[in-house]
Amino acid sequence: MRRTFAQISVWILLLATAQVAMSAAKVGQPAPDFSGTASDGKSYHLADYRGKFVVLEWHNNGCPYTRKHYNSGNMQNLQKQWTARGVVWFTVISSAPGKQGYVNANDENTYMSKIGAAPTAALLDPTGSIGHLYDAKTTPQMIVINPQGVIVYDGAIDNRPTSDLKDIQGATNYVTLALEQSLAGKNVDTAATRPYGCSVKYPGTWF
């Protein structure tokens, strides 16, 4: 059947709209690929980790919500527990130079050894390009990618959206839940939540 010019125009318009409206990263969709330089000086390419679970953790060492999970040891415990089980864990620092949480490689390495952080690597993203690719809003926003390269969790670290250390005890950790359910071959019950915390300190003006 021959399509009219009007019909084709509508299709083009729809496609264009879909393109604009399409999310950068969404649960159930392929995780956008990226390469990043870490504080250890090495380059990491997401696609190299196909076949493994990958956790992305947005990080800002000055943010009260990030500090809640590091001063309590909660985040370090998760990093150790899951990397020991073969999960790749990238801490991503998308703070722009001059903004809260911005670090150079030396600062980050000193901080990580002092606080006992144990991710696979801490990716330095001062331009915010990885952050924007995933539309990361907060620290600590958490993303879990399955071995097929599909996002299975996007959101908060747990169900207690506060900066109080005492709220960690008894909280439901969504990252643990997503990894455990995925490893058991199940669907993730809670696959997306509001990623609570501080705004990611991207380059640009805040108003």
Added chain:
Amino acid sequence: MISVASSQASAATIPHGTVELVAEDQSITPGRTLYVGLHFQLEKGWHTYWANPGDSGEPLRAAWHLPSGMAAGEMQWPAPKRFGSPTIADFGYDGETTLLVPIHASASLKPEEAAQIGADLGVLICREICVPGKAHVALSLPIKPEAQQPDARTRDLFAAARRSLPRNAPGEWKVAVLDEPDSFILVASLGRAVNHAAFFPLVESQVDNAAPQNIQQAANGFRLTLRKSDQLLKPIKRLKGVLELSANESYVIDAPVGNTRPAKEVR
């Protein structure tokens, strides 16, 4: 500096500002509702949060300490403002704002010289960075059979607080929400044209907070396209929030979400 002690108000310091607990009446009347206000004054550039804080931040939490026979109702949130950047949007309040809380007094309350009303507050104050704060505010009021009216300053404060609340939508308005694959389209028939409309979603993870809201004006209202949140994975039945038509004119919206659209409509 001389401060005048008043049984009707107690102020506490929070990071980059103050919060004061103010009672509308100078006494508690058994069987009636007493309104109290949490009056915030923040340094320029800093803000607190609405019930839905938006992309980052956290709303105020209040744990009330009240005489037995009194119970705090739900906090009444003023219409919010948007803060943030092109990619991150927070909803809240800067400058001066008052959150109203109704406190119900049981009819069986016995007269008392000085009943204590207090609250432990957890509040997040942000500019670009955020500082969590805690404060305790308290005041004492007599419990008397007859109400004692507020002074002029208190009256003005509560009048301003009530003006800052979103209004109920007029009965003649028709508001519905079309469910599109990537967006909600808020279709509002108001019986008049408007040149500005901004929607603040009350429930998190439904609407993409930072996405531009494109308005399509009509003689009797408008259509507003709201991009869906990346975190929204399931259909919703209703969309709730606040519709801002101008700086001083906001309305409570609670509209059904459906996929039916007028027949033969071409857009």
